[in-house]
Amino acid sequence: MAVTLACFVPVQGSAGEASPRPQEAAIAKASKPYPTEEVRFSNAAAGVTLAGSFSAPEGKGPFPTVILLAGSGPNDRDEVAQGPQERDTGHKKFLVLADAVNRCGIAVLRYDKRGVGRSTGDFASASLSDLASDAQAAIRYLATRKDVDQNRIGLIGDSEGGYIAPMIVTREPSLSFMVLLSTAALPFDQVNIIQKAAISRAEGKGEADIASDEALYRQIFSVVLAANSPEDARATLTAMSKPLIANGRFSQAEADVGIAGLTSPLGFEMMRYDPQPYLSQINIPVLVLNGSLDTQAPPKENLPAMRSALRANQDVTILELPGLNHQLQSARTGAPSEYALIDQTLAPSAIKAIGDWLIVHTQKNKTAAKPAP
Numbered sequence: 029m030a031v032t033l034a035c036f037v038p039v040q041g042s043a044g045e046a047s048p049r050p051q052e053a054a055i056a057k058a059s060k061p062y063p064t065e066e067v068r069f070s071n072a073a074a075g076v077t078l079a080g081s082f083s084a085p086e087g088k089g090p091f092p093t094v095i096l097l098a099g100s101g102p103n104d105r106d107e108v109a110q111g112p113q114e115r116d117t118g119h120k121k122f123l124v125l126a127d128a129v130n131r132c133g134i135a136v137l138r139y140d141k142r143g144v145g146r147s148t149g150d151f152a153s154a155s156l157s158d159l160a161s162d163a164q165a166a167i168r169y170l171a172t173r174k175d176v177d178q179n180r181i182g183l184i185g186d187s188e189g190g191y192i193a194p195m196i197v198t199r200e201p202s203l204s205f206m207v208l209l210s211t212a213a214l215p216f217d218q219v220n221i222i223q224k225a226a227i228s229r230a231e232g233k234g235e236a237d238i239a240s241d242e243a244l245y246r247q248i249f250s251v252v253l254a255a256n257s258p259e260d261a262r263a264t265l266t267a268m269s270k271p272l273i274a275n276g277r278f279s280q281a282e283a284d285v286g287i288a289g290l291t292s293p294l295g296f297e298m299m300r301y302d303p304q305p306y307l308s309q310i311n312i313p314v315l316v317l318n319g320s321l322d323t324q325a326p327p328k329e330n331l332p333a334m335r336s337a338l339r340a341n342q343d344v345t346i347l348e349l350p351g352l353n354h355q356l357q358s359a360r361t362g363a364p365s366e367y368a369l370i371d372q373t374l375a376p377s378a379i380k381a382i383g384d385w386l387i388v389h390t391q392k393n394k395t396a397a398k399p400a401p
Contacts, residue, residue: 051373055127062130069169079146080105080139083130092180092390093135095166096122097189104145105138117367124373132383155293163196180390194306205389207315210354212325213334215302217249226323230363252299258291307337314344315385319352321362
């Protein structure tokens with residue numbers, strides 16, 4: 029089934045014109061056939077309350093519903109990173125995505141990560157498992173809503189959100205579909221090595237320097253993997269960094285940020301994470317969408333790994349969209365330094381691919397759908 033223009037707001041003009049973010053400006057001006065409400069739900073075990081937005085098509089429902097899982101960093105419900113040290117793209121990607129999904133007749137729940145925006149808790153101390161448990165709390169919240177079709181709830185995970193989505197699906201049998209955007213399928217330490225090399229090439233770095241960097245990063249990652257605790261890893265990495273700072277390889281600030289990231293609860297657990305055992309268990313429909321210029325989850329290495337991990341699943345669609353970067357923007361090189369410079373928030377080809385697939389797959393269980401009690 030093809031997605032019509034009704035599934036997204038048409039944007040007048042092109043990149044570089046008066047509005048720095050044309051899609052977001054168009055959404056702000058357009059009429060919205062989907063009421064949006066501020067919601068809160070609890071992750072009781074963690075003592076955290078998550079705040080978010082629930083938007084659904086007009087009418088009684090019950091509606092098929094997706095939960096949006098944001099990428100890495102302290103992101104709010106629009107997938108905008110918060111905090112003075114965060115490098116944000118300046119785009120409200122989840123605002124644009126939610127608008128498109130709503131216009132396809134599907135409800136959307138998106139929320140501020142713990143410790144971000146209006147959500148309580150502490151993001152800095154959150155682990156990978158903590159973020160997964162917050163998503164599970166979102167699923168439990170949807171189970172309380174009569175306007176949500178309990179047979180048609182799915183996840184759309186972006187980057188890190190897609191990386192942990194398979195873990196969540198294996199724990200939540202009520203989920204009926206999964207969409208993975210710009211998602212890696214290899215163990216995290218391997219993804220990091222591939223990612224760093226791809227970004228360096230996109231930014232014009234020479235192969236000799238890339239090889240030298242790879243050797244160093246392998247050494248750094250081996251320290252983290254061998255450590256018994258984040259504290260042990262931090263002590264070893266701090267000692268290792270001193271000669272590298274002295275010879276100008278890193279600045280003190282760069283070393284401090286890198287060590288803090290690798291030894292945070294999230295970084296330390298993520299370094300040990302492998303999505304493949306979870307992917308191999310998935311038996312619900314899956315859409316995998318990557319851009320050909322993605323340097324953070326490069327398709328050359330990740331899509332074959334994704335196909336292999338999902339080979340037992342009978343309903344898998346894997347698409348590599350030409351000319352799109354990790355943010356699913358039309359790009360020139362795919363380097364992260366381009367993200368904020370591109371006016372486009374989300375490429376129409378990505379919106380259409382997501383919408384096409386969702387419309388087909390959210391119709392499958394419609395006849396058996398039952399509203400929440």
